[in-house]
Amino acid sequence: MTRISDLLAARSGPALSVEFFPPKTEAGEAQFRRTIEDLSVLDLTFISVTYGAGGSTRDRTRDLVVELNASRPYPVMAHLTCIGHTRAELEELLEDYDRNGVHNILALAGDPPADGSPATGDFAYASELVELVRARGEHFCVAVAVHPELHPRSRSREEDRRHLATKLAAADFGVSQFFFDPAHYFSMVEDLDGLGCTTPVLPGIMPMANPEGVRRMSKMAGATFPEELAARVDAAEGEDRQKIIVEAAAELCQALLDGGAPGLHLYGLNRSEVVLALTAELGLR
Secondary structure: OOOOOHHHOOOOEEEEEEEEEEOOOOOHHHHHHHEEEEEEEOOOOOEEEEOOHOOOHHHHHHHHHHHHHHOOOOOEEEEHHHHHOOHHHHHHHHHHHHHOOOOEEEEOOOOOOOOOOOOOOOOOHHHHHHHHHHHHOOOEEEEEEEEEOOOOOOOOOHHHHHHHHHHHOOEEEEEEEOOOEEEHHHHHHHHHOOOOOOOOOEEEEEOOOOOOHHHHHHHHHHOOOOOHHHHHHHHOOOOHHHHHHHHHHHHHHHHHHHHOOEEEEEOOOOOOOHHHHHHHHHHHO
16 A cells, blocks of 8 residues: 555655546557556656546546556556545445555546536535545545636635635645646745645646647636747647757746645656656656
């Protein structure tokens, strides 16, 4: 049993983690497997595997998490959402994870129905899922999601930070939504510190490998999209394009590490090329 929070506390250098999503096709599965092998050269603190809205990837997420957690030298954190699930369904999955030695959970609310209809299930907030995981015992490590630029549904900065501080106080650590200006992260940390919250938050990094895709995700997450950087990437090709992507991400990462961030959580989109180039640029191998 390895709790990620214990690894974060014990590290002398920055933590490094990568997020994956369950592949949906044979080609995607092959790409996923290649990426896992390619990244074996890195000293990863952990990896995480996402969970589709309403449990749409439940079985694929569960199977990948259990397999990789047993076969890799680092722990695997399972994403878990509560909207659309009953308490019994969530307890069943947590029991299954417990039996299989998976004890690191990223507790998420999940997205409400896109059509505006009321959410189903027994829980509506990530904090409720944190409590459910906590009830299973101290051998579980619970992380929560963090929005440096405020949650899209927040009514005010003050309200957002109060809720976030309360959520983080119940968790072992946080993982942030991606952003492109380090000031957003440091402003959030300062706000939380003012509220007496010192729970560590790993900043999420999304390299600009696919500008149109990142634009869509930024809109959904309420993150400021760097149009100038996207235009530069779109205008370049081949090695020049890769250089722009890596240098921009490396500049952001270095600013975060220099400012005291405890590590980096990379959104690699199941590919290894940019992740390997970025970590090489930063000297994180």
